Amino acid sequence: MKLIVQKFGGSSVRDAERIRNVAGIIADTYRAGNQVLVVLSAQGDTTDDLIDKAKEINPHASKREMDMLLSTGEQISIALCAMALEGMGLPVVSLTGWQVGIRTTGAYSDSRINKIAPDRIQRELDKNKIVLVAGFQGVNRVGDVTTLGRGGSDTSAVALAAAFHADLCQIFTDVDGVYTTDPRIVPGALKLPEITYDEMLELASQGAQVLHNRSVELAKKYHVNMEVVSSLERKPGTKVKEVAKMEKTNIAGVAKDTSIARIAVVGVEHSPGVAFRVFDLLGRANINVDAIIQSIGRESSKDISFTLPKADVEEAVKVLEENKESIRFDHLTVEDKIAKVSIVGAGMMTTPGVAAKMFEALYDANINIQMINTSEIRVSVLIDEGDAVNAVRAVHDKFFGGED
């Protein structure tokens, strides 16, 4: 008998009809002779509605109480879905994070799963029950409810799959798999039958929103077989695994991220320690810096540029201006009309000329590259935000266009 973990997101359970649809998928899996462990998110807009309620009362509520509030959303989902399965005559039990014993560490609203107590779930599986678990939540050392931050339910699902050595962890979403790029931008985008953990990680962190980074990291660490699959249509999705079969193309996909900005620290001294001072200060302020470029400027001064999430710009500028005297710089410039376009592929490192092929596509499309940043399996370029869609189309066409 196989153990299959299935995770359904908020839009998959947004109303009674969708919940019945999800119950149907679970029921089919169970009736096929599998043990089924299900992770659910909060229904549709529930989390946003609860956040609105909180803001009306106190826009600066503590994260502890926000977690207490928001964790009710997933609890409602598991209870309702359990009722749907009961209505189909199937044995089912719903469990919250604390009931399962999902122990967390770290900050409220952004905690990490530390360990999962197996007893309760195992007992219910042994009774042949379908087990529904509230995603996104756990309980910390002092017995408080904590939530796992963005993409938390995906992480819950993978952590449970790892803890129970599941044969498969299926992530059901609105889309039917991972594509070579966003199909809304490039109609010719291709669905990938398989992708490696590393490629999925790079795609996720470069703007593809199918899976959250942390869940893929966890899947990689514990060798969890993942699959991204549609909750609306019954057809094959994309498998995420250690090694993926690749077509003759050397990249897995093209991603676009327009949520970033660039800050240039202009006119810093040409002396050691300047970069350290800048990025140490930003790190202490919990600001995630992405790409860094240090250019040699006029005479004895130079510029340091870096990209960061748009949401962190205000805080970063504040931190740098407050420390202008200790860093010693002339002024800051902020550019937020930029985009990052990336290609990702595990085969890239063994195939020469992949980056050059990307630059050629951009040159042919008359798109200026402002910065370049690479990893072993990724090449990213920073360009004008207005060029982003054209850039994705041009690059995708260069790598995949010829195959249709």
Added chain:
Amino acid sequence: MKLIVQKFGGSSVRDAERIRNVAGIIADTYRAGNQVLVVLSAQGDTTDDLIDKAKEINPHASKREMDMLLSTGEQISIALCAMALEGMGLPVVSLTGWQVGIRTTGAYSDSRINKIAPDRIQRELDKNKIVLVAGFQGVNRVGDVTTLGRGGSDTSAVALAAAFHADLCQIFTDVDGVYTTDPRIVPGALKLPEITYDEMLELASQGAQVLHNRSVELAKKYHVNMEVVSSLERKPGTKVKEVAKMEKTNIAGVAKDTSIARIAVVGVEHSPGVAFRVFDLLGRANINVDAIIQSIGRESSKDISFTLPKADVEEAVKVLEENKESIRFDHLTVEDKIAKVSIVGAGMMTTPGVAAKMFEALYDANINIQMINTSEIRVSVLIDEGDAVNAVRAVHDKFFGGED
């Protein structure tokens, strides 16, 4: 330093404005130098909305999953109210039933509090925190969430007051205390400054809806000082205690209950064991029978009449008809246009003529009495439903009217 338990019902926390009002009451109590332990119900219509959601998916959902669903309502209330108190700069922590360690026994949806673990709450009180506890819920032996049934949050409050030896347990409601009768029916109804547990119990079970029976029973058992007080106006409420000071009137109030029906089992044998068979069957079907009257009929047969909640009539008729042969009766009659009017007063047993005074008032108002039923501190009469309001006015006037 005094420890005060305060309980606020659903309408007291129905929106942001009401929650801020409740936070104001709690803050005043805390700033006056008291330890404050607060129990909250779910907001306004939250519970009904959740029930509607459940019914849409499965009208016959298990009680376990209903409890899982409904217990989120109180969790939302405590989180939001904690945020309001945080906004006022006060130290506060919210706790669910399982976090407190409110252990329950008995059925889902209608469980009883078995014991309360003192550790977590005591630790928070010792840190000078205001502690907000989700009412209506606990956790049973196997670690499942259970709810306490109707009036559950009142029961949570009294149980916490008993466990922590609170100096006072204040039940905040829409009304400002316990009245000699329903002020909507009798404008001259008087607010009682004090009432005994026994009187409150009789009033509650005879239709007064201020407090739920189980909470008063618990308060009596553990000698908890209760107070019914308005959440909207700051003025004295009604104290519920062992012995109450009484005015020269001998009764505490007049109650009316129109939620009952009467079933007559007509033409049963005049032999021993008939009554046993009837009420044993009803008891096994979990039907609460209130008053019983056995009248001697014609010759060798007789009738047995009893009152019961209207909601149970269908089930009772079904049970009796199914056992018509073993009980041996001629037919059943059901009368649901009836009302029970009661007077309650601890002084009644030592004061002759109280019942007669009630009957006189009804006679003067030309109201027919169908059945009479008494306890040590209560006299109830069964009358036509159409006479109920007049009866309450006439009886109230007889006992309290002369004092204005």
